[in-house]
Structure formats: structure tokens, C-alpha cells
Amino acid sequence: MLGLKRSHMCAEVTECLEGQSVTVTGWVNKRRDLGPLIFVALRDRTGIVQITVDENSVSEELYKKAVSVRGEFVLAVKGIVTLRTAENVNPNMETGKIEIIADEIRILSEAETPPFGVADKGVKDDMRLKYRYIDLRRPELQRNFAMRHQALQITRKFFSDGGFYEIETPNLIATSPEGARDYIVPSRVHKGSFYALPQSPQIFKQLLMVSGFDKYFQVARCFRDEDLRANRQPEFTQIDVEMSFVDVEDIISINEKFIKMLFKEMLNVDVKMPIDRMTYAEAMERFGSDKPDLRFGMEIKNVSEIVKGSSFAMFEDSITNGGSVRGIKAEGCANFTRKQLDALGDYLKVSTKVKGLAYIALLETGEFKTTLSKFFDNDKLAEIVAAFGAKQGDLVLLCADSNNNTLLEGLGALRVEVAGNTGIRETGEYKFLWVTEFPLLEWAEEEQRYTAKHHPFTAPMDEDLEFLDSDRGRVRAKAYDIVLNGEEIGGGSVRIYRREIQDKMFELLGFSEETARERFGYLLDAFAYGAPPHGGIAYGFDRLMMFICGAESIRDVIAFPKVKDASCPLTNAPSNVLDGTLDELGLSVIINQ
Amino acid sequence: MLGLKRSHMCAEVTECLEGQSVTVTGWVNKRRDLGPLIFVALRDRTGIVQITVDENSVSEELYKKAVSVRGEFVLAVKGIVTLRTAENVNPNMETGKIEIIADEIRILSEAETPPFGVADKGVKDDMRLKYRYIDLRRPELQRNFAMRHQALQITRKFFSDGGFYEIETPNLIATSPEGARDYIVPSRVHKGSFYALPQSPQIFKQLLMVSGFDKYFQVARCFRDEDLRANRQPEFTQIDVEMSFVDVEDIISINEKFIKMLFKEMLNVDVKMPIDRMTYAEAMERFGSDKPDLRFGMEIKNVSEIVKGSSFAMFEDSITNGGSVRGIKAEGCANFTRKQLDALGDYLKVSTKVKGLAYIALLETGEFKTTLSKFFDNDKLAEIVAAFGAKQGDLVLLCADSNNNTLLEGLGALRVEVAGNTGIRETGEYKFLWVTEFPLLEWAEEEQRYTAKHHPFTAPMDEDLEFLDSDRGRVRAKAYDIVLNGEEIGGGSVRIYRREIQDKMFELLGFSEETARERFGYLLDAFAYGAPPHGGIAYGFDRLMMFICGAESIRDVIAFPKVKDASCPLTNAPSNVLDGTLDELGLSVIINQ
Numbered sequence A, B: 001m002l003g004l005k006r007s008h009m010c011a012e013v014t015e016c017l018e019g020q021s022v023t024v025t026g027w028v029n030k031r032r033d034l035g036p037l038i039f040v041a042l043r044d045r046t047g048i049v050q051i052t053v054d055e056n057s058v059s060e061e062l063y064k065k066a067v068s069v070r071g072e073f074v075l076a077v078k079g080i081v082t083l084r085t086a087e088n089v090n091p092n093m094e095t096g097k098i099e100i101i102a103d104e105i106r107i108l109s110e111a112e113t114p115p116f117g118v119a120d121k122g123v124k125d126d127m128r129l130k131y132r133y134i135d136l137r138r139p140e141l142q143r144n145f146a147m148r149h150q151a152l153q154i155t156r157k158f159f160s161d162g163g164f165y166e167i168e169t170p171n172l173i174a175t176s177p178e179g180a181r182d183y184i185v186p187s188r189v190h191k192g193s194f195y196a197l198p199q200s201p202q203i204f205k206q207l208l209m210v211s212g213f214d215k216y217f218q219v220a221r222c223f224r225d226e227d228l229r230a231n232r233q234p235e236f237t238q239i240d241v242e243m244s245f246v247d248v249e250d251i252i253s254i255n256e257k258f259i260k261m262l263f264k265e266m267l268n269v270d271v272k273m274p275i276d277r278m279t280y281a282e283a284m285e286r287f288g289s290d291k292p293d294l295r296f297g298m299e300i301k302n303v304s305e306i307v308k309g310s311s312f313a314m315f316e317d318s319i320t321n322g323g324s325v326r327g328i329k330a331e332g333c334a335n336f337t338r339k340q341l342d343a344l345g346d347y348l349k350v351s352t353k354v355k356g357l358a359y360i361a362l363l364e365t366g367e368f369k370t371t372l373s374k375f376f377d378n379d380k381l382a383e384i385v386a387a388f389g390a391k392q393g394d395l396v397l398l399c400a401d402s403n404n405n406t407l408l409e410g411l412g413a414l415r416v417e418v419a420g421n422t423g424i425r426e427t428g429e430y431k432f433l434w435v436t437e438f439p440l441l442e443w444a445e446e447e448q449r450y451t452a453k454h455h456p457f458t459a460p461m462d463e464d465l466e467f468l469d470s471d472r473g474r475v476r477a478k479a480y481d482i483v484l485n486g487e488e489i490g491g492g493s494v495r496i497y498r499r500e501i502q503d504k505m506f507e508l509l510g511f512s513e514e515t516a517r518e519r520f521g522y523l524l525d526a527f528a529y530g531a532p533p534h535g536g537i538a539y540g541f542d543r544l545m546m547f548i549c550g551a552e553s554i555r556d557v558i559a560f561p562k563v564k565d566a567s568c569p570l571t572n573a574p575s576n577v578l579d580g581t582l583d584e585l586g587l588s589v590i591i592n593q
Helices: A060-068 A125-130 A139-161 A202-210 A248-267 A280-287 A313-320 A338-351 A378-387 A404-422 A499-508 A513-528 A541-549 A581-585 B060-068 B125-130 B139-161 B202-210 B248-267 B280-287 B313-320 B338-351 B378-387 B404-422 B499-508 B513-528 B541-549 B581-585
Strands: A021-034 A037-044 A047-054 A074-083 A098-109 A184-186 A194-196 A215-223 A235-244 A277-279 A324-330 A358-362 A368-370 A395-401 A432-436 A441-444 A449-452 A479-484 A487-494 A534-540 A587-589 B021-034 B037-044 B047-054 B074-083 B098-109 B184-186 B194-196 B215-223 B235-244 B277-279 B324-330 B358-362 B368-370 B395-401 B432-436 B441-444 B449-452 B479-484 B487-494 B534-540 B587-589
Touching: A021 A047, A021 A098, A037 A060, A037 A074, A047 A060, A047 A074, A060 A098, A139 A215, A139 A248, A139 A541, A139 B139, A184 B184, A202 A215, A202 A235, A202 A513, A202 A534, A235 A248, A235 A541, A248 A432, A248 A479, A248 A487, A248 A534, A248 A541, A277 A280, A280 A404, A280 A432, A313 A324, A313 A395, A324 A404, A338 A404, A358 A378, A368 A378, A378 A395, A395 A404, A479 A534, A487 A541, A499 A513, A534 A541, A581 A587, B021 B047, B021 B098, B037 B060, B037 B074, B047 B060, B047 B074, B060 B098, B139 B215, B139 B248, B139 B541, B202 B215, B202 B235, B202 B513, B202 B534, B235 B248, B235 B541, B248 B432, B248 B479, B248 B487, B248 B534, B248 B541, B277 B280, B280 B404, B280 B432, B313 B324, B313 B395, B324 B404, B338 B404, B358 B378, B368 B378, B378 B395, B395 B404, B479 B534, B487 B541, B499 B513, B534 B541, B581 B587
Parallel strands: A047 A098, A277 A432, B047 B098, B277 B432
Antiparallel strands: A021 A037, A021 A074, A037 A047, A074 A098, A184 A194, A215 A235, A235 A534, A324 A395, A358 A368, A358 A395, A432 A479, A441 A449, A479 A487, A487 A534, A587 B587, B021 B037, B021 B074, B037 B047, B074 B098, B184 B194, B215 B235, B235 B534, B324 B395, B358 B368, B358 B395, B432 B479, B441 B449, B479 B487, B487 B534
């Protein structure tokens, strides 16, 4: 580097080094020009240190060089660490007690005026991503990736110390007829054939168990060609874990230790052990969600018994048709305005399948403000709000539907929406929950068939095996999710390891024997040659890092993320290919948009 | 697991546990039936333990169960650890002093007779890969993946402790016009556009340096759609490293520490420090290779001055046309048969561009046996062999070509071939070497243009910048490879970080300004906003693991490898895709093979 060798990182230059000669390198965060004094705030990964050049004590050449530097120039600076005078001490900087009196400056790179400053707030996302290499210089992002690095090492150390082998599974794999849409990769050697990129290493990790590796983990890149929603990316990172000779308890137990260690080491947070558990059925009944946010209560109550027999058609029709009337209590929200209540009604309409919203506000005066006054007298209203334990100042929100699942899911969403509006979620807590005993199958209305709730390799619960033919919707699985503050951060299951049950499962999912054989024949074969009982879990690492970093967007924990249309504003991927490439692959583009 | 919980891994059950009740799980490695005594060798990841069932002391049910088990059945067995009688001790097994007297056996999975036994030798590759989950049960492969796991952890710990951040770079990236053939991934959202899978994270790691991350590493999956040669795979793992504010010495220095630590911890081998260095020019001149195997000498000597002026056309024409006559000495090989010598000649013809082979064998009798007797008298022959320091019993092999590079490469290959035939390579040593000062460019005859010897981002040596216009072939690069026993295990360079030099490089490579802008505009832009000097290295981790495991084939260190036509015999990837998939991507297959 033009003869200067770094001796310290910027933030390492503190008062302990007073009087010493140091060499630092980095980017010009800011240059201030006070006549004969030039101050350069030099920034690297660790922080900022102040360089001072005094016209009166340096060569003209050095002074002129100092005058010439601009924001984001890259410098190497040699100088003497000197204590600042008391009035110039900056208590907000690690290096705030000192300055480096420069005796040599090398301009390693000049910089054009960047499209936005590293310290700028509110820069638009598209600009941030187009100039990602400037965006990534921001201290918040530098910190996020330092934390992500640290979390990766802690994760690997935990599983490695626990006897898990890290084994890399392939990324060019066979396409799968199940799950989300695959990204595919055309084969040049076998024209007309395609690899898929893995949606997860699921089958390979199961094969590793059949291979006798006993305990496996991997920090695996996964791919899904789905339309992007908020905080989803076409490629994402999964902490992938599998174990042999275990049941649900063994898997939960080791993963609780992992979570405890990760949150302790990353955030000094003591996660309460054991983590609470709730069955899927209970979570749906009480919170209308399979990933309930337990930082607040607002449980769903069934008031069908109280309200039945009224002349309110919405309630009566729902109850008569096998449904129910349920609601939640929003504490202290009796004074919600008409506009706020309408917004909740609109939210239900747009985001859920529930149609109407009724409310009873128990005003501070003791009166009711309600949409139900035509149908219920005050005694009945009092009975209803009493079912929620409502006090004066509380608001009860009621919905009805002839389908109880629809109703519960709608109220579950409403619960989160109300909590978001009132800020009661923001407790600063980390509320973990295992949700267990998921249904094995769910009915896909569109496809008119059962699909796997988790995936086709999840084992049914032993006590429900008898319903596999008679009452499929009732069969529960040895499946579990781990939920943090209302978000699923991981999930897994004990797997099927007997060929006849896997065969049955494929049959239930509507695969012909031929399809099952063609797509998964090797797995069925593997089960025939000695498969151990096994199970595992996978964590969405990007989402986990959002929690750990306190990031608002998944893009803030991924170095080079894609935007909503799955493109990269920095590199312009995807793009056209060189002439001849498609010919070599035996492909042609039939639709050019 | 049917009520039995593993207490120990198989190899953990030693005489220390005598008298204790243990539960082990695993696969039946072998069952021997000695009338009333059944011996089951049970195998897991750690090793094998003997289970004994004595008809006279167990229930009929348990005995019958023991009789029914077959090879590769999966069992859980509970029993008492009992010392074997002296005559039954097996000193070759960790658990050879004990047996487990079973009091409970659970058959967790039955197994059909596998297509080959776990202990079988010489199973054909295609069978091994089709039934990979059985193949992987072999102790050698179990050991390889345990070692690979360990090497991964050591690698990450080394770089993490050294202040490197592990940062994940994307796998769905922009296609590149340079380097090997990309695997491409059609975009569904942007029909007619394609992502590429990365051949390396090269540009992203450089952007991370421009982003100020200072030190980066990643264990990165990379992809190349090339026709497979031995020990190449379409996807492979790279240890990828990049650093800012460094020169060649800094990078070499930290990587020597890495190599030293890795080989010490994995193999207890002390790699001699510092690792030897040789310039590319010297390596070519002395060994005819940019990755010389230094476990043996057999250096190439130029004998043009001695042989010139003869009537031997092959020699004379080569010398006259600017080439030379060079050779190697094969110690103790004077008695090579005609067949062996012909085979060497054939090898040259098939595998190199050198045409003919002459030889002078200095027999133990003091006589010469040579193809050159018509052209040189004994004095001249003696002078030639003296140039090689040949003794009685040695063989001198001579070639000539009008192109010195062609000649050196041919002799370099011949050198390795002879060493392979004579076994002198097999010294059990690990001979490392840095090869430095590679040419920046090489002339691609086929394309009639210069291409980058390493890649287009490699910096030219400062002292050769002046030749960038006048004498391109002469420009050396700040590039280095690390070679182990004649194989390149890693390579890297200091990178270009100034926009004007990168522009120049693209121009030298024959990219139009438009192409350079379209494909690499973002990198050129990045260089305009403050790029630090930076450089790095990448190791081929699979090949490194071959060395560390002593594996013959790269397939033995990759869990699910592909075969020569890039297909997977286990999963049958690549395969056809579901109806509608190509329509969704706006593609059609035009050639169906």
C-alpha cells in the first residue's frame, strides 16, 4: 500500500497509545476545514478516529493533500496519538479523547461524490440497493453483518460440540412435485432435462441418517421461486439439523439448549427454560394462529352460547350452520374512533375471510357503545362483555362465521392488528413457544386434494395412525414449530422411516404409484435397506437474524438482497445471456417480455 | 424409539462400563449363529460392538428375535456389559474386550438384502453411487466426512479468530461473459432473462471490500458447467478469503498460518514454514509446470548447446526455429523395456503437444542404449548425460520443439508420468509451494485474443504496468497459487481497485466499452466511490480434503457427487419437469435428446 502498513484499526487508537506513532486506514467520513486546521474523521469497520493536520506544523504538500481529500476517499494515515484538550473531548466516541496528528497521508483511492452519504437517513431503498457497497458502509449494517457472522460461528460451534457433523448437500438436485415452485437449471449434457435448486436439503439429510451419520447440521442455502412477500427472498439461509434414534422430546431438548445459548451469547438475554408448549389445536382456539404472539393476551373467547337466539342474522346464521360467534377484548380501547373501528372492519375484509365486525365498547361512564343495541339489551351486553372480563374503558370485538377455522384465523389476525395499533406488542421481551401436534394434512380447496401441512416426510402421531384411512383431517403429525413473538423461526418433525407409511403418505397426497416411484423411488428404496428413526428441524436464519439484530427488513441482514420482482438493482440480475448459450442448452425463449 | 433410549454410542462401550446396563443402537454389521449363541456385531458412526444372545439364558421370544435379524437391520439393544474371556478378546476393536449380553432387543427397521455389503471391496462406482446411502455407511467414508466436518470447523475458527467476517454472497447472480461456462437459471418474473450460478463469489467479495468489511471469508458453493474431468464436479466448495489494505506478502503470511494450523490439527503434520516460493517463470523452466511436484527432482535441463549441429532433424529444426532440446533424467531407469519406452512416447503423443521422444540409457555395463546412436558418438552421448549428472543405471529422456513453452509443458507432463510409473512420488511428504508472478494474460489461440490467466480482476505488477500497451504477454500479475504435491489447491491475487486500470484490463481482454459497462458497470462504479487496495485467495476445498483424507477420488469426500455426465445416479437428476413449468418460464425445448 504505497509503503504504509496499517498498525491499528481506527477504534483501537485510544488514549492508551498516547505519544505513539500509528498508521490507520479507512474512508473519509467527514472533513472539516477550520482555516489552518484540517480535521478528517477516518472510518473503518471498527469506528472512527480523528486525524488532525495543522498547516503551521506540516509541509505544504501534506497540508495541500489534506485540503484535497473529500468524503469517501480512502486514506492511509501515519501520525502521533495525541490527547485532545479537555474542551475537545468527545465522550460519544471510543476514540474521543485523542486525535492523530498526521505526519504522512497517502490517498489510496479518490472518490466521486457518492449518491448518498453514509450518515444520511431516509435514503430510498432502490438507491440503497443500487449502490449497496455504499449502503453497507453504514454503521448499522456493518453491525448487523458482524452479528450475523458471530451468530453463524455460535451456531456451528453449538452443533459441532454436540456431535453433529456438518455435511454439505448438493444444490443441483432433482425437481420435486411437492412444495413451492422450484428454480430450475437446464442441463447442457442432457438437453431437455433440468436440475432444481433445493427448497431445503430435506431428502438429503434424511438420506444422511439412513447412511448412519447419526447427527447432521448444515447452514444451507435454499431457493424458492415464489412471488416475494415482505421479508421473503428467492434465496435464503436455513440452519438445517437432523438426528437419528430420537423422538420429539430429544429434538426439542437439544434445540432449547441452542436457543438459550444463542440468545445469551448474542444479546445477553436469558430465555426461560423450558420453552412453553402449546398444541396446534389450543393455539388456534385461543389465539387463532399457529404462531401466537404471547407478548400480550387478548385471547379469543367463544360467546355463541350467550348470544344465540337473537334476531341478529350474522350471529344466528353462523351458529345454525355449525359455526360460532367469538371475539377478543381490546383493553382500554373503548374510545376507539369510528374511523379506527371502520379501519379494523376493512382490515378483516381485505386480509381475512371473515366478513363482519361487531363491537361493544364499555365506556368509562358505564354505558355501552355498540353496533348490537338493536339485538341485545343492556343485560345481555353486560353478560357478553363479562365473558371477556371486560372493565370500563375496554372494547369487545365480535365476529361470526359458519366455519370455525375461518373465524379463528380472522380473529387471530385481528388480534395482531389491534395489538399493532395499540403498541402492546412492544414489550422488549423474547417470547418463545413450541407449537406441537400440527395436523398431518390440510385440504387444498384449489387442488381438491389433501396436501402435507409440513412436508410429505413428516410422521403421523402413532395414536392417530388408525385414522389415516377413515378420517385424514384428524391425523396429527409429530411436527413442531418454534415461534418467537408471533413469527415462526423454525420448524421440524419426526420423519417417516418405514417404507409402507411413506407409500401410504404419497397415496394420501394423490401421487400415483408411478409418480411416487419416479420422483421419490430412491427414498423409498433407502427405507428398504435399514432406516433409523430420525427427525430434525430447520430455522430460517435470515428471520432469526432480523430478531437478533432488531432489523425492520430482511434486506438489512442479507448482504446482497433481491427486490420484490426477484431482481438485483446492483448487478441487474437476471439478465440476457450470451449468444449461443440457449442453443447449447437446447432451449428457446417463446415469450419475450 | 419404542421405549428404548440410547445410552452410549457403540464404540463407547468399553471395559470401563463392565457390569453396567447400556442401550446401544445401530445397524447389524454381521450376525453369527453358533447354535445356542447368537453374536450380532452392531455398527454406528463410532464403530462396532458385539451383542451376545445366549439361548439358555433368555426368553424364547428374545432368542427368536436375535435369530431373525439380518445384515443392515436397525436395532436398539439393551444389555449388560460383560468382559469377554481371554481367548475371545479382539485386540483390533476398541470394544474388543467386552460384549453386551442382551436382555432386550428392538428391531427398529428391517432391511432387505442390500445390493452390496458395507464391508465389500471393489464395488463398482455406479452401484456405489446409486445406493449411496449404503456406500456412505462404509467406515472409510464415515471417517472422510468426519474429517471434512472437522476441517470445516478449523477453517472457520481460524479465519473468524483472525477478524474475518463470514458473509454469505448470493447464488442467483448476473451472468458473466468471462471464465468458464455458467449454469443459468431462467427467471419466471422476467421471462427471457436468466440468473447465473456463481463460478466463485469473486465480484461480491470485492464489493464487500469496497463496502468496508475489511476481512471476509466464506465456505462458498461454486458452479461450473464444464465437461467433467477426473476429480472435477459441476458444483464444488471453495474456501473464499478477501482482505483490504494488504499486499501479496500479507495474504501469503496469513494463509501460511492457516495451512500450518490445518495440517497440524488434522494430520499432526508440521508444514515447514515459510512455504517455499518459486516464480511462474522458474517453475516452467525447471519443472515444465506451474504446479511442480517437489517430492522429487527430475528437473528439466536444456541441452541445445551440446546437441546442436548434429544431423538429427528433430533437434536441428527445433533449435533453428527458435526452440530447444531439453530432457529429464529418470534415475535408475536404464533398464526400462522397449514397451515401457514406447508407452512414454505414446503418452507424449496423446497427452501433450510434443511429438517425439529420444532416450539415452546409461547401462550398468557402462554402454549406451540410445535412439541417437546414428547421430551422436559416445563422447557426445557422454557429454549429454553428464549435463543431467546421470550415473550408470540412469535414463535420459530428450525432446525437442520449436516452441519452448510447448516443449517445457510436454516435458513437465512426462516428468510426472515417469515419476508415477516409478513410484518416486510416494514419499509420504506434503510438499507445499507458492508459485508467484503469473503472467497477467495468456494468448487464446482459438479466440485469437488475450484472456486473463487468473481472472480479469487481477492486478498487474507495478513494475510491469508500462508493458500493458507495448508487450502484453510480458506483464506479470500480483497472482499466486499454492501447490501441494503437484496439485493446485488454491490461488489468488491482489486485485485491481482503480477504475482506470480495470477499464484498461477489459479493453485488453477485447470487451467493448458497452459490454464492459453492461456486465461490470456496477464494479467500475464501485471503484469510483472509494475502493481500498485488496486481495485474497480461494482454496478448492474438495481437493484439499482429498489430500487430507488420502482419498483417491473426489467422490469420496463429497456426500452426493455427480458422475462424468453431470448426472446423479441416486436421484436421477437432471430430469424432466412437470407440465407447465417451461410455459411459466417462457421457454421451450428445441432439441430433445
